[in-house]
Amino acid sequence: MIEHVTISDLGVIERAELELDPGLNVVTGETGAGKTMVVTALGLLLGSRADASAVRSGAPRAAVDAELRVASDHRSMRLAREAGAWIDDADPDETDAPGSERAGVEKAALLLGRAVSAKGRSRASVSGRSVPISLLGEIGSALVTVHGQTDQLRLKSVAAQRRALDSYAGQEFAALAREYRARFEEYQTRRAELEEITTHERERRLEAEQLQQALEQIDEVDPQPGEDERLKAESLKLENVEALREAARTAQHALSGPDAAETLSEGPHAVELVEASSTALAPVQDQDEELADIAEQIASVSSLLDDAASQLGIYAANLDESGPERLGEVHQRRADLDRLSRLYGPDVDAVLAWAEEARRRLNTLQSDDDRITRLTAEIGQLELALQEQASELRRRRTEAGHRLAEAVGEELAALAMPHARMVVDVTETEELGPHGADVVAMLLAPHAGAEPLPLGKGASGGELSRVMLAIEVVLAAHDSAGTFIFDEVDAGVGGKAAVQIGRRLAMLAEHVQVIVVTHLPQVAAWAQNHIRVYKSSVEDASSAGGFTASDVRALDEEERVSELARMLAGQEDSASARAHAKELLEAAGAG
Numbered sequence: 001m002i003e004h005v006t007i008s009d010l011g012v013i014e015r016a017e018l019e020l021d022p023g024l025n026v027v028t029g030e031t032g033a034g035k036t037m038v039v040t041a042l043g044l045l046l047g048s049r050a051d052a053s054a055v056r057s058g059a060p061r062a063a064v065d066a067e068l069r070v071a072s073d074h075r076s077m078r079l080a081r082e083a084g085a086w087i088d089d090a091d092p093d094e095t096d097a098p099g100s101e102r103a104g105v106e107k108a109a110l111l112l113g114r115a116v117s118a119k120g121r122s123r124a125s126v127s128g129r130s131v132p133i134s135l136l137g138e139i140g141s142a143l144v145t146v147h148g149q150t151d152q153l154r155l156k157s158v159a160a161q162r163r164a165l166d167s168y169a170g171q172e173f174a175a176l177a178r179e180y181r182a183r184f185e186e187y188q189t190r191r192a193e194l195e196e197i198t199t200h201e202r203e204r205r206l207e208a209e210q211l212q213q214a215l216e217q218i219d220e221v222d223p224q225p226g227e228d229e230r231l232k233a234e235s236l237k238l239e240n241v242e243a244l245r246e247a248a249r250t251a252q253h254a255l256s257g258p259d260a261a262e263t264l265s266e267g268p269h270a271v272e273l274v275e276a277s278s279t280a281l282a283p284v285q286d287q288d289e290e291l292a293d294i295a296e297q298i299a300s301v302s303s304l305l306d307d308a309a310s311q312l313g314i315y316a317a318n319l320d321e322s323g324p325e326r327l328g329e330v331h332q333r334r335a336d337l338d339r340l341s342r343l344y345g346p347d348v349d350a351v352l353a354w355a356e357e358a359r360r361r362l363n364t365l366q367s368d369d370d371r372i373t374r375l376t377a378e379i380g381q382l383e384l385a386l387q388e389q390a391s392e393l394r395r396r397r398t399e400a401g402h403r404l405a406e407a408v409g410e411e412l413a414a415l416a417m418p419h420a421r422m423v424v425d426v427t428e429t430e431e432l433g434p435h436g437a438d439v440v441a442m443l444l445a446p447h448a449g450a451e452p453l454p455l456g457k458g459a460s461g462g463e464l465s466r467v468m469l470a471i472e473v474v475l476a477a478h479d480s481a482g483t484f485i486f487d488e489v490d491a492g493v494g495g496k497a498a499v500q501i502g503r504r505l506a507m508l509a510e511h512v513q514v515i516v517v518t519h520l521p522q523v524a525a526w527a528q529n530h531i532r533v534y535k536s537s538v539e540d541a542s543s544a545g546g547f548t549a550s551d552v553r554a555l556d557e558e559e560r561v562s563e564l565a566r567m568l569a570g571q572e573d574s575a576s577a578r579a580h581a582k583e584l585l586e587a588a589g590a591g
Contacts, residue, residue, distance in 0.1 A: 001020070001022050001068065001069055001482060001483055001512075001513040002020050002042075002066055002067075002068050002144070002483055002513065002515075003019070003020060003067050003068060003069055004017070004018065004019055004020070004066065004067045005017070005018040005020065005041065005042070005064070005065070005066045006018075006063075006064070006065045006066075007037070007038070007041045007062075007063075007064050007552070008059075008062060008063045008064075009055060009056040009059035009060075009061065009062045009063070010037055010040065010041055010054055010055070010056065010062040010063075010064065011034055011037040011040065011054055011056060011062075012034040012037065012056065012535065013034050013037050013041075013056070013533075013551075013552060014056060014551075016551060016552035016553070017552075018038070018531060018552060018554070019529075019554060020513065020515065020529060021513075021527075021528045021529035022513050022528075023506075023509040023510070023513065023514070023528040023529070024505055024506050024508075024509035024514045024516070024526055024527045024528050024529070025513070025514065025515045025516070025527060025528070025529040025530075025531060026515075026516045026517075026518055026523065026524045026526075026527040026529075026530055026531065027039075027515065027516065027517045027518070027531045027532075027533065028517075028518060028519065028524050028530070028531070028532050028533070028563060028567060029532055029533030029534065029535065030533075030535055031519075034533050034535065034552075035517050035533050036487070036517065037054075037533075038515075038517065038531075038533065038552065039146070039485060039487050039517055040054060041064040042064075042066075042144065042146070042485060042515070043146065044064050044114040044116070045064055045066050045112045045113075045114055045136070045140050045144075046136075046137055046140035046141055046144055046146065047124075047133050047134065047136050047137020047138070047140055047141070048137075050114070050116040050120070050122035050133075051116075051120075052116065052117070052118055052119060052120035054116060055116060055117070055118045059118065060117065060118055061115055061116060061117040061118060062115070062116045063113070063114070063115045063116075064113070064114050064115075065111065065112070065113045065114075066111070066112045066113075067109055067110075067111055068109070068110045068111075068112065068143060069107045069108075069109060069110075070107060070108065070109075070110045070143065070482075071106070071107050072106050072107060072108050074142070074143075075142050076110065076139045076140075076142040076143050077108070077110065079135065079138060079139050079142070080110060080126045080127060080129075080139060083126055083129055083131050083135055084129045085110075085126045085127035085128065085129040085131075086127050086128050086129065087108055087109075087110065087127055088108055088109055109127075110126070110127060110139075110143075111125075111126065111127045111128065112124075112125075112126060112136065112139065112140060113125040113126075114136065124136035126139060142482075143482045143483060144482060144483045144484075144485060145482075145483070145484050145485070146484075146485045146487070147464075147465050147468040147469070147472075147484065147485065147486050147487070147489065154468070154472075155442060155455060155468075155471065156455065156456060158439060158440060158441060161440050161441065161442045161455075162435060162438070162439075162440040164442075164471075164475055164478075165397060165400055165401060165404060165424060165426075165440050165442075166397070166435070167475070167478040168400055168403075168404050168474070168475055168478045169396055169397060169399075169400035170400070170478075172396075173393070173396050173397075173400065176389065176392060176393060176396070177393060177435065177436075179389065180386065180389045180390065180393060180435075180436060181434055181435070183382060183385060183386055183389065184386060184432065184433075184434050185434075186382060187379065187382040187383065187386060187432070190375055190378050190379050190382065191379055193371075193375055194372065194375040194376065194379065197368055197371060197372055197375075198372065204365050204368060205365075207361075207365060208362055208365040208366060211358050211361060211362045211365070212362060214343070214344065214355075214358060215355060215358055215359060215362065217340070217343075218340060218344070218351065218355050221336045221337065221339075221340055223337055223340060223348045223351060223352060224348070225348065225349055225352060226348065226349065227333075227337065227348050228334070228337050228338075228341070228347055228348040229347075231330055231333055231334050231337070232334070234330055235327070235330045235331065235334060238326060238327040238330060239327065241319050244319055245316050245319045248312045248313075248315050248316040248319070249312075249316050251312050252309050252312035252313055252316065253269065254269060254270055255269060255270045255271055255305050255308060255309040255312070256269055256270070256271045256305070256306070256309035257269035257271070257272065270305055271302065271305050271306060271309065274298060274301055274302045274305060275302055277298050278295060278298045278299055278302060281294070281295040281298065282295070383432070386432050387432070387437075389436075390432060390436040390437040390438070393435075393436040393438065394426060394428060394436065394437070394438050397426045397436075397438055397440065398426045400424075401424030401425070401426055401440070402424070404422075404424055404474060404475075405421075405422045405423055405424050407474045408422045408467075408470045408471050408474050409421060409422055411469075411470035411471075411473055411474060411504060412466070412467065412470045414497075414500040414504070415466045415469065415470055415493070415497060415500055415501055415504065416466070416493045416497030416500075417446065417463065417466060417467070419447055419448040420444065420445065420446050420447070420463075420467065421444070421445040421452065422442065422443070422444055422445075422452075422467075422471075423442075423443040423444075423445070423452040424440065424441075424442055424443075425440070425441040425442075425443060425452075426438050426439075426440055427439045427441070441454065442454075442455050442471075443455070444467055446463055446467075455467070455468075463492075465486055465487070465488055465489040465491070466489060466493075466501070468486075469486060469489055469501065469504055469505065469508070470504070472484060472508055473504045473507050473508045476507070476508050476510070476511040476512060477511055482512060482513065483512065483513040483514075483515065484508065484512055484513070484514050484515070485514075485515045485516075486505070486514065486515070486516045486517070487516075487517045488517070489501060489505070489516060489518070489523075490518050490519070490520045490523050493520075494520065494522075495522075498520045498522035498523055499522045499587075501520070501522070501523050502520075502522050502523040502524070502525060502526035502588065503526065503588075505523065505526060506526040506588070509528070519567065520567070521564040521567040521568050521581065521584055522584060524560075524563070524564060524567065525564060525581075525584035525585050525587070525588040526588045529554060530554065530555045530559075530560050530563065531552060531553070531554050531555070532552070532553065532555055532559075532563055533551070533552050534551045534552075534553075560581075560585065561578055561581045561582055561585070562578070562581075564577075564580075564581035564584060564585070565577035565578045565580070565581045568580055568581060
């Protein structure tokens, strides 16, 4: 709801601040005082076209700012956050009343601003962030609905009319509609899957053939995990076999000397020298414990040298067994693996991972025929179930439409439109949709004998405002939209009809915030918050005739009596008018 509005230099209003009530707010004032400027100001916050002529004469710009209290999960809050607006944390103490559908939902402040320069340039802001005018309009229209001669209807689109009727149809209908939507989403998913298979059948068949060929190529080589790295190491070893063998033989000779078959002696070797050291210590090692420890270490070294010499001999012998044939095999194998890596991955492990994924994809593609059969059967079953549910939704919508039309008709009769008739037409469509197989149309016959026409056609501005008031009163408990603004809702009526308009505005205000511009005291008497626009003429030495200025402020109880007396008789101090004004207030207070 709108909590506070500040208007600066707009039309005849130099500066005004309005504190608005959550219920019914009325705006009154003398003709030409600037009542419509209040509606104009709110319209600017809803993205209405800005006109430089609306800027007060002599002022550089006009500005309108409003603070609204909005549920933290409302669509407008999401739009504001996406635009980068800074939103204060929600207040846990501010929630809807217990028992309402929105009970417990926290609310936060949302600031909307619009400025219009005298040159016609316009700027918009949301909670301190500059935004496009279109976004301001989108946010504002999600929070405020204006009903007037030149304003679009909240229920103008068929989608909005369908949503309103569905909300009015009740909780059982809502549960059935949710079940239908869930099944329809499954139906759409299955249809999309089948369409993808059948539409791209040739491409899928070609993809399957390519995958089959690639997997056959990989399977023919049969790579093993990590094989490329192992072959790389083996290739390096085989390419340097002579140097490795020579080094091993030299090291072996240094440790243990030449083989027995070799007659050439190259001097003492390591094992021989170590054994000589051990022999030298053997006679005396039992005479000193420290020397015995050293002798034991030398014996260990001798054993290690023998083992190392033996391993070197075995290593060199094995090198002798690995000839050029093995090197050729390794090179060929590496070439086969490299060819796979160039096609399917940077290394053998990546190739194997690609092959695993390709097998899964190939299995999916090869099962297309079975999938087509299965999906066709599933789609057929889902469609039958959806047709049955859509038929039930249509039946319930039709019943709810009759009830809605009847209830609106009763309201219209009380609003001085006794011969007006509303028709809610529910027409079956050929195709299933996310909300059933229906088109909902709300039609109005404003006079006896008139053909029902779409809302907004065939009715005057004042009649249309009353029609929308009747509809909103009936829908309010089921489909409320935050704040309603009514302009000229009481055009062309008076007496009892005016009282009934006020009563129904008060009924609507039990569910939503309502702001009404009115010239009828019978309507104004029902307000929880009465705002008056005062007009005054100001002399200005710089101009020949001065200028007109307006002030806007809320009235207390005594001031309300005076304003209602003025509206009744044109005389604020008339005793009879004041008595009548008090009577109106008492009657409205009694309901």
